[in-house]
Amino acid sequence: MKKKVTLKQIAKELDVSISTVSKSLRDSPEISEDTRLKVQAFAKLYNYKPNLIALSLKNKKTKTIGIIIPEIVHHFFATVISGIEHIANENGYNVIVCLSDESFDKEVINMEMLANGSIDGFILSLSKETQQKRDFHHIIEVINQGMPVVMFDRVTNDVLCDKVIIDDSLAAYQAVESLINNGMKRIGLITTVDYVSVGKLRTDGYIKALSSNGIAIDEKLIMKIEDIDNCSTQIERLLKDCKLDSVFAVNELFAVTAIKVAKKLKLRVPEDIAVIGFTDGIISTYSSPSITTVSQNGIKMGNQAAQMLINRLESEDEENEQYITEVIETHLVQRESTPPLK
Amino acid sequence: MKKKVTLKQIAKELDVSISTVSKSLRDSPEISEDTRLKVQAFAKLYNYKPNLIALSLKNKKTKTIGIIIPEIVHHFFATVISGIEHIANENGYNVIVCLSDESFDKEVINMEMLANGSIDGFILSLSKETQQKRDFHHIIEVINQGMPVVMFDRVTNDVLCDKVIIDDSLAAYQAVESLINNGMKRIGLITTVDYVSVGKLRTDGYIKALSSNGIAIDEKLIMKIEDIDNCSTQIERLLKDCKLDSVFAVNELFAVTAIKVAKKLKLRVPEDIAVIGFTDGIISTYSSPSITTVSQNGIKMGNQAAQMLINRLESEDEENEQYITEVIETHLVQRESTPPLK
DNA sequence: CTGAAAGCGCTTACAG
DNA sequence: CTGAAAGCGCTTACAG
Numbered sequence: 001m002k003k004k005v006t007l008k009q010i011a012k013e014l015d016v017s018i019s020t021v022s023k024s025l026r027d028s029p030e031i032s033e034d035t036r037l038k039v040q041a042f043a044k045l046y047n048y049k050p051n052l053i054a055l056s057l058k059n060k061k062t063k064t065i066g067i068i069i070p071e072i073v074h075h076f077f078a079t080v081i082s083g084i085e086h087i088a089n090e091n092g093y094n095v096i097v098c099l100s101d102e103s104f105d106k107e108v109i110n111m112e113m114l115a116n117g118s119i120d121g122f123i124l125s126l127s128k129e130t131q132q133k134r135d136f137h138h139i140i141e142v143i144n145q146g147m148p149v150v151m152f153d154r155v156t157n158d159v160l161c162d163k164v165i166i167d168d169s170l171a172a173y174q175a176v177e178s179l180i181n182n183g184m185k186r187i188g189l190i191t192t193v194d195y196v197s198v199g200k201l202r203t204d205g206y207i208k209a210l211s212s213n214g215i216a217i218d219e220k221l222i223m224k225i226e227d228i229d230n231c232s233t234q235i236e237r238l239l240k241d242c243k244l245d246s247v248f249a250v251n252e253l254f255a256v257t258a259i260k261v262a263k264k265l266k267l268r269v270p271e272d273i274a275v276i277g278f279t280d281g282i283i284s285t286y287s288s289p290s291i292t293t294v295s296q297n298g299i300k301m302g303n304q305a306a307q308m309l310i311n312r313l314e315s316e317d318e319e320n321e322q323y324i325t326e327v328i329e330t331h332l333v334q335r336e337s338t339p340p341l342k
Numbered sequence: 343m344k345k346k347v348t349l350k351q352i353a354k355e356l357d358v359s360i361s362t363v364s365k366s367l368r369d370s371p372e373i374s375e376d377t378r379l380k381v382q383a384f385a386k387l388y389n390y391k392p393n394l395i396a397l398s399l400k401n402k403k404t405k406t407i408g409i410i411i412p413e414i415v416h417h418f419f420a421t422v423i424s425g426i427e428h429i430a431n432e433n434g435y436n437v438i439v440c441l442s443d444e445s446f447d448k449e450v451i452n453m454e455m456l457a458n459g460s461i462d463g464f465i466l467s468l469s470k471e472t473q474q475k476r477d478f479h480h481i482i483e484v485i486n487q488g489m490p491v492v493m494f495d496r497v498t499n500d501v502l503c504d505k506v507i508i509d510d511s512l513a514a515y516q517a518v519e520s521l522i523n524n525g526m527k528r529i530g531l532i533t534t535v536d537y538v539s540v541g542k543l544r545t546d547g548y549i550k551a552l553s554s555n556g557i558a559i560d561e562k563l564i565m566k567i568e569d570i571d572n573c574s575t576q577i578e579r580l581l582k583d584c585k586l587d588s589v590f591a592v593n594e595l596f597a598v599t600a601i602k603v604a605k606k607l608k609l610r611v612p613e614d615i616a617v618i619g620f621t622d623g624i625i626s627t628y629s630s631p632s633i634t635t636v637s638q639n640g641i642k643m644g645n646q647a648a649q650m651l652i653n654r655l656e657s658e659d660e661e662n663e664q665y666i667t668e669v670i671e672t673h674l675v676q677r678e679s680t681p682p683l684k
Numbered sequence: 685c686t687g688a689a690a691g692c693g694c695t696t697a698c699a700g
Numbered sequence: 701c702t703g704a705a706a707g708c709g710c711t712t713a714c715a716g
Contacts, residue, residue, distance in 0.1 A: 002487065003488060004458070007693065008694095023696085026695085032702090050458065051399075053395060054459065055694065064460075074420075075415070095438065113436065116391045118394050145345060282624060286628070288601075350710095358686075360711095361686075361687055361711080368711085399708090401710090
């Protein structure tokens with residue numbers, strides 16, 4: 001057991017002052033080559049590494065980024081973390097991850113905890129409950145304290161900060177329109193409750209696509225799902241009652257469940273019913289039939305978010321810069337759950 | 343913009359000493375009720391929260407756990423992080439996540455970085471490259487410095503520390519034996535190269551199961567896959583050449599790929615060929631047919647690892663305690679890719 | 685009951 | 701060229 005060595009101990013061993021040791025290790029020109037080399041050799045021998053906590057305190061920056069997301073067991077979020085991590089690492093930052101579990105309180109607690117010195121800035125995606133309550137004081141407060149924040153995916157207009165999103169409404173619009181262009185008329189929508197921002201936007205896109213193509217909106221074809229765990233009964237009702245020729249689902253889980261239900265009802269996918277999902281994750285790839293879906297590049301979103309945050313952190317406090325909202329491109333990934341789309 | 347307030351500022355405003363402020367906020371009996379209340383009211387008003395970095399430096403503990411895993415975009419690892427996070431949070435710990443990307447160098451760099459004061463202890467799973475090189479000096483060094491380490495899943499006997507694993511060999515044995523008990527004779531194995539510890543163990547289990555049931559080992563039925571991205575060509579060769587009645591795959595990806603390939607070759611699953619996978623993740627659930635698999639409860643493994651680490655951290659330095667290896671239960675989850683197994 | 689001092693591990697402006 | 705001092709934000713043993 002050999003504990004980590006400190007400047008103080010090196011100083012003592014070498015019978016010089018702590019300042020001299022510190023300067024030597026930082027290659028200060030103030031120090032004579034002799035003592036510099038001597039100190040460096042000794043430090044190397046004892047494998048000296050500066051204590052990062054002490055440096056953080058001194059420098060008032062920690063070189064770590066705080067991430068707060070609703071959950072991690074979710075391919076998209078895991079993907080974003082991965083994207084953040086890589087850019088962070090390249091720039092000498094570490095990443096500390098907190099999960100809100102879709103809970104407002106946990107989101108607040110985690111933010112406050114991290115805001116007390118542990119990190120230099122936040123990257124976050126709102127919990128469902130926070131979106132439902134529309135209470136963002138914890139985020140605004142952190143920003144007011146001068147800590148930069150980048151929001152991604154589940155964002156809100158009520159907070160002014162940098163953001164990374166996709167154009168959920170447009171992507172949904174295009175997906176639904178491509179169904180229409182291929183002759184589909186009775187297009188079901190499986191979506192979330194409205195307070196989930198991205199669900200709402202995708203719903204909007206669906207509605208716009210129908211409207212601008214002269215198809216009347218039929219509320220019965222729209223299934224809003226609150227409780228994801230029991231979505232299959234609701235989806236079964238939708239498929240049974242409504243004689244759909246296709247379905248647009250706002251996430252992978254809804255899409256794959258729709259396929260499972262369709263099979264159960266002896267409907268062939270895509271012949272009897274075509275399915276388009278959202279978020280190009282592991283499920284869409286490995287389901288059979290594999291799922292045609294709107295790609296949502298989490299790695300890119302994470303890269304972008306991290307880069308924006310780091311730019312803020314390292315831009316010598318030019319406070320007045322405008323906030324940026326970066327929109328990541330999406331596209332439709334064609335697979336087996338739809339006929340070849342024109 | 344109102345920056346966070348410090349003890350110093352409060353002291354100045356109230357015209358008392360920093361010590362008095364500190365003690366008041368910690369409810370020290372040394373302080374008169376009058377000043378205590380005054381200070382507390384003021385602190386509350388200004389929303390004072392102690393700087394955690396300063397506390398870390400002072401207390402020589404950070405209340406954060408470092409996690410190093412090969413990758414995060416992998417359901418099992420995401421699941422483990424989730425398990426760690428929850429126990430950590432309940433105990434007032436935060437979690438800092440680093441990815442080794444299966445690279446030895448990144449694993450070393452990340453460990454050294456975190457070991458320099460940022461965390462109180464590690465939870466880690468070895469990168470492939472580290473397993474291949476069998477070089478664990480970075481881990482041993484950290485342990486020698488007195489920092490507790492818990493390894494999970496991809497562990498090694500060359501490092502003495504607490505560990506959380508499943509009995510990979512036994513689980514594989516049981517899975518393969520259940521195939522045998524249901525009349526399967528030509529059982530293929532899709533596995534990793536041997537240096538991946540868990541792959542090797544699962545291979546061992548397969549071999550033992552055949553041997554102890556009087557089935558000769560046929561090397562041609564064993565496919566060791568190095569490059570996961572192109573596994574489907576190799577798997578196709580296996581299925582084509584070997585007339586298998588069943589396959590045991592050491593992970594989800596191999597299992598689902600085997601199913602895809604089987605379909606392509608017009609083999610029905612499970613009628614013509616039964617498939618058992620390993621790791622009960624999202625793919626196994628949503629593939630069709632859904633995949634019979636060995637469950638590997640990542641949440642539980644994470645919980646356990648976090649609990650063991652925290653116990654170490656909070657056990658008043660009773661150094662001499664023995665290291666523990668905790669074995670998490672597994673079981674076979676029956677789904678559609680096998681006939682009902684007796 | 686209050687405060688000055690020392691200390692956690694480091695850096696750096698300043699004196700000598 | 702070297703070192704003492706101040707400081708990052710905090711706590712706590714000790715004096716008064």
